[in-house]
Amino acid sequence: MKVAIYCRLSEEDRNKQFETDDSNSIQNQKAMLLQYAMEQGWEVYNIYSDDDYTGSDRRRPEFNRLLADAEARRFNIVLCKTQSRFTRELELVEKYIHGLFPIWGIRFVSIVDNADTANKGNKKSRQINGLVNEWYLEDMSDNIRSVLTNRRQNGFHIGAFALYGYKKDPEQKGHLIIDEEAAAIVREVFTLFSQGYGKTAIARMLNDRGVPNPTEYKRLHGLRYQQPKRKNSTLWKYFAISDMLTNEIYIGNMVQGKYGSVSYKTKQNKPRPKSEWYVVERTHEPIIDRELWDKVQAMIAQRVKPFDTGTIGLFARKARCANCGYTMRSSKNRGKHYLQCSNRHVAKDACIGSFISVDRLEQMVIAELNRLAAEYLDKDELEQNIAFCDNLQGQKKRLLADMSAYEKKIVEYSKGIRELYMDKVKGLISESDFVELSKDFTSEKERLERVMIDGQKQLAKIEERIAVGDNRRELIEQYTNLEHLTREIVEILIDYIMIGKRIPGTRDVPIEIHWNF
16 A cells, blocks of 8 residues: 655644745654554655745645645555644545545545544544544634734734835834835935926936836845746836836825635635725834825826727737737827837837737727638538537536535535434434534535536536537637627637737737637
């Protein structure tokens, strides 16, 4: 029997000598699990170790590598210290420990809490462990959110990093003090804008002088700030200047809560409406005086133009510079609309400066549509459709497997409720225990039934997309022989367009269209 050992530690270990070292706790887990595996006579296939990750983090690298190897049937047993080391989410307990692992022929064993899928008798205890761990996650999330909300409401800074121009006060937690080196740049930006300089012009001036942008500034000062993996990511850009000019923190007001987490089960955030932001006035020393701030806000308001829903928005957010990858901005000159990469203006040699008129790009897209339609209609549809639908068929297969596992769990929950009732009748559990446990089982059964309904909806959408793929001839024929495009057509057909620089001596601009079909 081959065993995969999984270890996890959620707290940042203070006993590491080097960042690459595993923590002492991880080492202790490994020693315990290796000894247990040896006593059982199991062959260790691999040790998977996630350090500094919570049990609710589904993006754990070693956890996901373990699951991939499990699906490939590279071992027979998953061994952990406790079930919560593997996951604290009841949904994942049901999906993997009770659902997919048995299908893949894999046994799950955790030593301390005696969880073993080979032992049919302790399944209820595993499910109860899953519920307890789920409650622990939710309660911990609520408690943390409550504390953070209270601190925000009282004007304490709770972010990992201070806003550019400030630094954390080492004498008072949650308080910001001015970082004079960066604050001088902030004052310069506000002053230049008040004197009539544009945001792109200001960015270029800073880049020409070699002033590091806020992200690079943090890195240069030893802060563990994640650097964006994009070309020219150390340069000042239009949006960095724009955001700075409207941030109230620079006048001494603490503004937080612009983004909020989707759920305690994910680290994804989404924007919150301004009415839900936490704004507390006069919490720290301002960098910008009120008179300059008011002047800048008035100038920004004067420069705001009404949104043009005509040709200028035809390729909005769809056109990207082939050189630097940034979304191209629209401009207007003598009544004609153009798309250009603004990076060519922020620094010397920052970008080749892709540029094209909207009218010309529209005609190029229409021409490519017509060429594609003619070429496709002359080819073997069967070969085309198989290639097109491969990915969708894979999604359908995975969804059906998950739904099958959920369906089995619903049946098991129903059976569990009946067994609990019989245990109550036999006097094995009390009336209160029966009510509590059956309530939890019923709740989980209803949740999985809702998941099944959502799965059916997703399945219907996938099958609909497959059907569209099988009828691509009809889809493309709808958009041939066009004279003009509409925003709706662009949204339906185009994912994005990469635009290069005009070929010298010609009017040709190379483009690469990434279609949605």
